[in-house]
Amino acid sequence: MIVIHxxxxxxxxxxxxxxxxxxxxxxxxxxxINSFWITCRNNNVKVKKSEILxxxxxxxxxxxxxHGIWALPTFMINDLLKITxxxxxxxxxxxxxxxxxxxxxxxxxxxLFYEKKNIEKTSFIHVLNKSxxxxxxxxxxxxxxxxxxxxxxxxxxxKAIYSHSWLDKIKKQDKILLFLxxxxxxxGIRELLEIWIESREEAKKYGWWLLVVGFGSYSxxxxxxxLNPSNRIIFNGKAFGKEKESIFRISDAYILPSKWEGxxxxxxxxxxxxxxxxxxxxxxxxxxxxxxxxxEINIDKKKMKKTIIKLFKLTNSELxxxxxxxxxxxxxxxxWLNIAKQSEAYYRDLLSKEx
Numbered sequence: 001m002i003v004i005h006x007x008x009x010x011x012x013x014x015x016x017x018x019x020x021x022x023x024x025x026x027x028x029x030x031x032x033i034n035s036f037w038i039t040c041r042n043n044n045v046k047v048k049k050s051e052i053l054x055x056x057x058x059x060x061x062x063x064x065x066x067h068g069i070w071a072l073p074t075f076m077i078n079d080l081l082k083i084t085x086x087x088x089x090x091x092x093x094x095x096x097x098x099x100x101x102x103x104x105x106x107x108x109x110x111x112l113f114y115e116k117k118n119i120e121k122t123s124f125i126h127v128l129n130k131s132x133x134x135x136x137x138x139x140x141x142x143x144x145x146x147x148x149x150x151x152x153x154x155x156x157x158x159k160a161i162y163s164h165s166w167l168d169k170i171k172k173q174d175k176i177l178l179f180l181x182x183x184x185x186x187x188g189i190r191e192l193l194e195i196w197i198e199s200r201e202e203a204k205k206y207g208w209w210l211l212v213v214g215f216g217s218y219s220x221x222x223x224x225x226x227l228n229p230s231n232r233i234i235f236n237g238k239a240f241g242k243e244k245e246s247i248f249r250i251s252d253a254y255i256l257p258s259k260w261e262g263x264x265x266x267x268x269x270x271x272x273x274x275x276x277x278x279x280x281x282x283x284x285x286x287x288x289x290x291x292x293x294x295x296e297i298n299i300d301k302k303k304m305k306k307t308i309i310k311l312f313k314l315t316n317s318e319l320x321x322x323x324x325x326x327x328x329x330x331x332x333x334x335x336w337l338n339i340a341k342q343s344e345a346y347y348r349d350l351l352s353k354e355x
Contacts, residue, residue: 001347002034004061006052006080008071010039015182017067017092019265020150027151027340033347036061040072049076057083063347065126069094069119070110077118086350089119090126090148093262095135098282102186111139119143123350128263131284148343151336152268155245162246166234174207177311178251178275180239180266181258183216188257188280188299190218193225195305196233203232206312213239213247248273252319253311257297257304258282271330274323278311287333293326 005021012018021037028035038055040047049072056064063086066073080087093099100107107115116139119125125145127133133145170176183189189212196203196210203209212222213236226235239247254270255278263284270277277294279285288294297307314322 001063001344001351002059002061003028003036003063003065003347004056004059005035005037005065005067006039006056006073007037007067008040008073010037010042011044013044014068016150016262016265020092021067023151023153023336024340024343027336028343030337031340031344033340033344049079052076053079053083056080062086062351063088066090066122068092069115070107074115074118077121081121085123086354087122088124088126088346088350089122090128091132091136091262092128093132093260093284095132095139096260096282097135098186098260116140124346129284131286132262146346148346149334149339150263150265150268151334151339152265152272152330153336154272154331155249162243164236164243164246164250166236167250169229169234170209171207174209175252176209176211176250177253177255177278177308178211178213178247178270179255180213180244180247180270181256181264183212183214183218183222185217186259188259189216189222191299191301191304192255192257193218193222193233195301195308197225197231198301199305199308200231202309202312204230208232208312209234211236211247211251213237213244248275251275253278255297255308256280256283257299259299268330268334271323271326274327276311276314276319276322277326278307288326288329291325291329293322293329295322 005025007017007021008014025035025037036059040052061084064080064084066089069091125136125143126148127136127145128149136145181187209232211234215238222235225231226233248269253276256264256267257280259282261283267277267283278297279294280297280299289296295307297304
């Protein structure tokens with residue numbers, strides 16, 4: 001079986017899609033799927049449509065698995081159908097109502113003229129969870145969707161393995177609330193900064209710091225806020241590899257006040273490192289709330305402030321109880337190997353219908 005994963009970017013600039021494909025590809029190969037990854041931009045340089053189609057055609061794929069919409073991969077579905085009729089599209093949260101508000105007119109026109117028609121010609125739509133499936137059904141009422149979730153590799157160690165220059169600012173008994181992700185409006189970073197600064201006296205009283213890790217259009221604003229010591233904000237900037245692993249391990253809680261998501265991998269990483277998570281319902285991890293692991297936050301500033309102060313007041317035993325539940329959940333339900341096997345079952349089912 002030859003499967004080609006097709007996406008727009010070959011770097012972390014494509015957000016969670018990049019990390020999702022990278023991990024799914026690795027574990028699919030572990031179970032014997034002959035998987036490849038082709039992108040429409042390599043090293044930030046556009047690849048000609050003709051070259052992309054030639055690369056795909058030369059591999060003679062049984063299945064083409066497109067990740068993301070509103071870009072060249074879904075635009076050229078008619079061309080891809082000449083190579084194989086087995087095409088799957090994964091929107092990765094891009095059909096959420098809040099996502100559709102961004103560049104609203106352009107997306108409406110795209111749906112009207114080609115996007116909807118193209119996607120309706122595919123075999124099925126790959127969603128990350130039931131919530132995303134509901135978003136899909138609002139636009140593609142007759143279209144079948146299949147859930148292939150996202151996974152995580154559980155850390156084998158809890159020791160910090162990196163020397164952070166800012167760590168000496170934090171007292172040994174103090175705690176860290178981590179925000180790790182793209183510093184963009186979608187992620188609620190502006191609201192978080194404003195609420196944190198409003199809550200800095202409470203943060204000082206209970207011994208909490210906000211650690212912001214990431215990059216994006218709000219980088220300068222975060223950096224400026226971190227320069228005032230009384231704000232108790234630390235801006236790390238980008239972090240990858242050992243540095244990122246270490247940051248998760250020295251943090252106590254994780255916050256993502258996102259306005260829309262597919263299924264955020266950073267939350268699963270936080271859970272796997274035994275962090276208590278503060279999440280909006282748009283993060284699509286309602287089960288964590290039901291299990292009394294995560295704490296739901298709202299993008300409304302008054303409500304967010306109330307929830308952050310609730311976190312401050314949790315005892316060490318309460319934090320540990322919530323984080324233990326979350327760790328058990330992610331270990332049982334988001335194992336990459338099982339997810340790869342699930343994708344293989346859907347692929348084989350699709351191919352069996354050809355015969």
